Amino acid sequence: MRMFVFLLxxxxxxxxxxxxxxxxVPAGPALLADLGKQLFFDKRLSGAGQMSCETxxxxxxxxxxxxxLSTRADGTVNTRHTPTLYNVSVYQxxxxxxRAATLEAQILxxxxxxxxxxxxxxxxxxxxxxxxxxxxxxxxGGPPSQERIVNALAAFVRTLESKDSPWDxxxxxxxxxxxxxxxxxxxxxxxxxQCTLCHLPPNQxxxxxxNVGIGFDKPMPDQxxxxxxxxxxxxxxxxxxxxxxxxxxxxxxxxxxxxRSITETAPYFxxxxxxTLEEAVDLVLAGGIRNPNxxxxxxxxxxxxxERGQLLAFLRALTPAAQPFERPxxx
Ligand code: HEC
Ligand code: HEC
Numbered sequence: 001m002r003m004f005v006f007l008l009x010x011x012x013x014x015x016x017x018x019x020x021x022x023x024x025v026p027a028g029p030a031l032l033a034d035l036g037k038q039l040f041f042d043k044r045l046s047g048a049g050q051m052s053c054e055t056x057x058x059x060x061x062x063x064x065x066x067x068x069l070s071t072r073a074d075g076t077v078n079t080r081h082t083p084t085l086y087n088v089s090v091y092q093x094x095x096x097x098x099r100a101a102t103l104e105a106q107i108l109x110x111x112x113x114x115x116x117x118x119x120x121x122x123x124x125x126x127x128x129x130x131x132x133x134x135x136x137x138x139x140x141g142g143p144p145s146q147e148r149i150v151n152a153l154a155a156f157v158r159t160l161e162s163k164d165s166p167w168d169x170x171x172x173x174x175x176x177x178x179x180x181x182x183x184x185x186x187x188x189x190x191x192x193x194q195c196t197l198c199h200l201p202p203n204q205x206x207x208x209x210x211n212v213g214i215g216f217d218k219p220m221p222d223q224x225x226x227x228x229x230x231x232x233x234x235x236x237x238x239x240x241x242x243x244x245x246x247x248x249x250x251x252x253x254x255x256x257x258x259x260r261s262i263t264e265t266a267p268y269f270x271x272x273x274x275x276t277l278e279e280a281v282d283l284v285l286a287g288g289i290r291n292p293n294x295x296x297x298x299x300x301x302x303x304x305x306x307e308r309g310q311l312l313a314f315l316r317a318l319t320p321a322a323q324p325f326e327r328p329x330x331x
Contacts (some may be wrong), residue, residue: 028131028331032139036156038132038328039149044125046073047116053153056082056114059325062264063160068272073116079222081272084265086162087258090203096254096270097228098209103154108146111153119146131331162260167317171202178317185314188307193285197297204259204318211252212298213289214269221291222270226251251293263319281312 029035039045040053056070057063063085069078080096088094093101100106111117126132126144133143140148167186169177190196200206215221223230229247233239239247254270267273268280283289285308287300303311 028135029139029328031155032152033155033159034328035135035139036152036154038135038330039153040156041328042330045111045115045117045122045149047118048073051115053110053115057085059327060264062086062162062261064265066266068267072114078114080270081267083257084162084261085157085160086261087203088160089158090205090258091207091255093207093255097225098255099228103157104150107150107153107157111150119149123149129331135331162258162318162320165260165318165320167314168202168320170317179313181310181313182317183314184307185310185312185317188303188311189314192303192307193301193311194297194299195284198256198295199259205256207256209250209253209255210295210297211250211254211288211291211293212284213252213291213294214254214273215271216252216289216291221252223251224270225253225255226293249293252291253293253295259315259318261319262315277315278312281308281315 029038040057043049043052045052051073056065058065064082068081070082071077083096088103091098093099094103094106100109108119111119123144123146126136126149136142136144136148136152140152142148166177167182170183189199198206198208198210209225211224226247226249229243229250233243233247238244262277266277267275268277269283274280274283284298285301285303288294288298
């Protein structure tokens with residue numbers, strides 16, 4: 001017995017000493033959001049394998065694409081500009097017109113509509129990749145499926161936050177974080193400019209819908225929220241008089257975009273018409289574009305060149321210092 005124990009000890013110690021360390025099993029993502037990050041960048045999700053969410057939502061462009069209008073997988077051109085994905089969890093409704101009630105519904109629609117994705121086929125393709133299959137089992141509660149893919153994507157999108165901007169640091173009592181111009185600019189933003197009537201701090205959006213006239217200088221303007229509500233009512237046999245009045249009031253209204261990280265997300269507005277932040281701000285300062293349904297909260301504001309510069313300095317302070325973004329390794 002003693003001999004056996006001795007031999008066993010010898011064997012064990014020699015094992016520990018001589019054997020190379022066990023080969024690293026690829027760790028795989030640790031969280032559902034990390035799995036979602038892989039899926040966000042994976043072209044296997046699209047119909048023809050040519051497109052991922054990243055195609056239109058690039059981290060270096062504040063999760064937009066720098067284009068006025070992007071082209072879908074089927075070759076048709078979007079009628080609305082790609083919005084940022086920063087801080088989308090503050091919204092109760094998604095898309096420029098709020099037609100999706102949850103982030104999950106929105107993502108499923110984007111997957112199918114923008115990317116030409118076929119959820120059943122994509123799920124089967126991922127199921128055939130052992131590392132993906134293992135991650136889904138471990139983190140999403142079962143093998144790849146439409147619902148689990150969407151949930152993982154949503155978990156990732158919810159992690160995308162624009163935070164710790166110079167203005168956030170100033171608000172957290174770091175008085176040296178921004179210039180005197182930016183401080184004066186915030187005063188203009190909230191008083192003379194009346195921007196805060198719709199761009200509500202701290203996310204610089206009220207998550208509501210307003211008509212500021214974008215598109216009303218062209219024939220057949222996009223009716224935005226009003227168009228969506230009208231279509232909805234048609235499907236419900238017309239709706240109540242109150243619902244009809246709301247649809248009418250929302251004609252030409254679009255969701256107030258966040259102004260966080262605004263310097264990264266040019267061009268601006270739902271049709272991508274303004275190439276620069278200066279142009280976008282001048283359009284709003286002029287009171288938007290005249291139309292019968294222009295929001296009463298938007299009034300023209302006359303600023304001196306100095307005040308305009310200060311307002312812009314404040315808006316630029318809403319962008320955090322650029323952080324390099326690490327793309328995931330795909331299984
Ligand atoms: C071909 C370009 C394109 C691709 C690919 C694409 N999107 Fe988008 N995305 C858009 C456009 C354009 C809109 C705005 C459409 C609208 O409001 O009518 C949008 C809107 C969104 C929104 C709504 C944001 C808000 O403020 O309401 C989210 C979230 C989003 N996309 C996530 C994704 C995810 C996740 C994927 C991958 C599954 C994806 N997108 C793929 C172009 C794209
Ligand atoms: C009545 C509400 C309202 C007020 C007041 C308002 N905005 Fe906006 N703002 C919006 C809406 C809605 C949009 C998107 C309109 C569209 O694209 O159709 C927008 C878009 C913008 C954009 C473009 C953002 C992007 O990502 O495309 C900027 C910049 C902007 N506003 C700045 C300001 C400034 C600065 C002020 C004050 C001088 C201001 N806004 C006042 C509602 C408002």
